[in-house]
Amino acid sequence: MLCDVCKCNDATVFLTQILEGKMQKVNLCDACSKEKGVQDPTGFALADLLLGIGAAEEIEKGASTQKCPVCGFSQADFKKTGRLGCSACYATFADGLGGLLKAMHKGTEHVGKLPERAQRAMKLNHRMRALNENLQKAVAEEKYETAASLRDQIKQLESDLLNSP
Amino acid sequence: MKFSNVLATAGEWLRGEGPHHQIVISSRVRFARNLRDRPFPGWAKKAERTSILDLVRPCVEDLSEMQDSFSESLQDLSALDRQVLVERHLISREHAAKGAGSAVVVNRRQTLSVMINEEDHLRMQSIRSGLQLKQAFKLVDKIDTALENKLEFAFDERLGYLTACPTNVGTGMRASAMLHLPGLVLSELINQVIQAVSKIGLAVRGLYGEGTEAMGNLFQISNQTTLGEKEEEIINRLTKVIETIIEKEHDARQVLLQKKPNTLSDQIGRAYGVLTFAHAMASKEALNLLSIIKLGVDLGTFPEDRRLPIDELFIDTQPAHLQKSSQQKLNAEERDHLRAQIIRERLKLFPKPDISKMARESGNGSIAGTIEQ
Numbered sequence: 001m002l003c004d005v006c007k008c009n010d011a012t013v014f015l016t017q018i019l020e021g022k023m024q025k026v027n028l029c030d031a032c033s034k035e036k037g038v039q040d041p042t043g044f045a046l047a048d049l050l051l052g053i054g055a056a057e058e059i060e061k062g063a064s065t066q067k068c069p070v071c072g073f074s075q076a077d078f079k080k081t082g083r084l085g086c087s088a089c090y091a092t093f094a095d096g097l098g099g100l101l102k103a104m105h106k107g108t109e110h111v112g113k114l115p116e117r118a119q120r121a122m123k124l125n126h127r128m129r130a131l132n133e134n135l136q137k138a139v140a141e142e143k144y145e146t147a148a149s150l151r152d153q154i155k156q157l158e159s160d161l162l163n164s165p
Numbered sequence: 166m167k168f169s170n171v172l173a174t175a176g177e178w179l180r181g182e183g184p185h186h187q188i189v190i191s192s193r194v195r196f197a198r199n200l201r202d203r204p205f206p207g208w209a210k211k212a213e214r215t216s217i218l219d220l221v222r223p224c225v226e227d228l229s230e231m232q233d234s235f236s237e238s239l240q241d242l243s244a245l246d247r248q249v250l251v252e253r254h255l256i257s258r259e260h261a262a263k264g265a266g267s268a269v270v271v272n273r274r275q276t277l278s279v280m281i282n283e284e285d286h287l288r289m290q291s292i293r294s295g296l297q298l299k300q301a302f303k304l305v306d307k308i309d310t311a312l313e314n315k316l317e318f319a320f321d322e323r324l325g326y327l328t329a330c331p332t333n334v335g336t337g338m339r340a341s342a343m344l345h346l347p348g349l350v351l352s353e354l355i356n357q358v359i360q361a362v363s364k365i366g367l368a369v370r371g372l373y374g375e376g377t378e379a380m381g382n383l384f385q386i387s388n389q390t391t392l393g394e395k396e397e398e399i400i401n402r403l404t405k406v407i408e409t410i411i412e413k414e415h416d417a418r419q420v421l422l423q424k425k426p427n428t429l430s431d432q433i434g435r436a437y438g439v440l441t442f443a444h445a446m447a448s449k450e451a452l453n454l455l456s457i458i459k460l461g462v463d464l465g466t467f468p469e470d471r472r473l474p475i476d477e478l479f480i481d482t483q484p485a486h487l488q489k490s491s492q493q494k495l496n497a498e499e500r501d502h503l504r505a506q507i508i509r510e511r512l513k514l515f516p517k518p519d520i521s522k523m524a525r526e527s528g529n530g531s532i533a534g535t536i537e538q
Contacts, residue, residue, distance in 0.1 A: 071208060073204075085208040104457030112335065112395045113396055117317065132306055
């Protein structure tokens with residue numbers, strides 16, 4: 001059996017991965033398995049789940065040029081190290097990371113501890129949404145006094161948001 | 166606090182007697198945290214790492230838990246001193262390889278250590294004796310909350326705490342316990358246990374974590390995933406699994422006592438013989454034999470007051486501790502010689518194994534657990 005990557009050497013490493021419910025089989029030769037970092041199981045899972053060996057070539061063409069605007073990290077760097085460049089990389093590479101995180105973890109959303117800062121911000125955002133909804137409703141119902149009071153509350157909240165740490 | 170002070174006293178986790186301490190050597194919980202929009206240590210340039218260190222380090226040192234702490238830059242520690250910290254599980258092997266721009270802060274009791282600029286900007290860890298994952302979690306959670314008021318951590322409403330490696334994203338928490346399982350190893354049940362544990366999303370590793378070999382019948386069990394489950398749930402699930410493993414270990418020991426008492430006494434006798442008379446001993450052999458002596462203490466063949474000297478030897482015979490105690494760099498052959506010598510000296514006052522006392526195991530430390538809580 002030939003190696004799926006270089007298609008010239010005999011494959012010596014056989015891998016089966018379940019990725020988003022689909023089974024993928026990959027056969028690699030010694031040299032390619034080393035190059036893909038298969039010797040290091042964590043590095044392998046990271047890089048390949050993200051790039052999906054089967055589709056690696058097409059993805060690489062498009063995405064590897066994308067760089068994180070905050071730290072300048074690229075997808076190729078991730079492939080090499082299995083680590084990201086900064087916290088903003090999670091947003092930059094969100095598309096590629098989605099499947100990877102799904103395969104890696106129990107769930108796709110954080111349900112644990114919230115930093116106080118985030119809690120405060122989330123509360124304020126939640127309140128802002130509620131106020132805006134009420135304001136629209138009041139305007140639609142032509143309750144202008146209520147609307148004026150809601151508008152003042154929104155202004156106050158906006159300044160609170162700006163001044164919060 | 167100076168390094169010599171760290172060295173002079175063993176950590177609380179080694180001396181302490183937490184719940185189930187016969188089988189659970191230690192419990193550890195670590196949080197990974199990062200500063201928002203600053204490059205992670207692996208990607209940051211040296212100047213940036215240094216500036217992050219200068220920002221974070223005073224905040225860590227100012228924590229009330231860190232009064233009179235040991236705080237040092239990695240570049241100011243010798244290779245040997247770093248290795249000592251690894252052997253005490255106060256820093257990771259990866260952190261020991263770091264230089265400029267990385268530091269470690271350890272509290273006086275050595276129950277808390279914060280690595281700055283390891284793989285993440287902050288890795289804070291609490292280590293306790295016995296099965297005390299909840300207590301370890303509480304301590305780390307407390308200092309995390311305190312630090313959060315001074316530093317803005319990278320956090321996303323959907324993904325939680327953002328970490329350099331996607332395997333840690335979410336809670337950023339890794340909880341683990343070091344278990345001593347000679348009964349399951351001797352009765353060849355250990356692979357079954359490892360497989361069962363892996364199936365439920367927990368990881369089993371060797372003495373020094375990822376990619377290390379199991380020696381001295383010591384196994385580390387930890388959570389594998391960090392996203393989609395609450396911290397408390399992870400801790401509870403892990404604690405339950407560990408309690409089941411403890412039960413299995415006790416059962417395995419009972420079966421060995423009933424069905425293979427001769428094999429057991431032979432193992433203990435041989436371990437005692439070799440440790441008492443050998444003149445060269447590699448670290449792996451020492452751990453494996455000390456493990457059997459520890460089992461002997463659990464089973465009553467040695468008096469209970471011999472437990473601590475044996476537990477201390479597990480650490481004191483590690484390569485860096487050995488060289489530190491001899492005040493010089495030693496090659497492998499010299500180390501093996503010195504290791505055997507130290508063990509012989511410590512075992513001089515050790516009574517011979519009393520096989521007639523080998524019976525049901527004594528208590529499993531549950532009383533200590535009640536007091537602790």
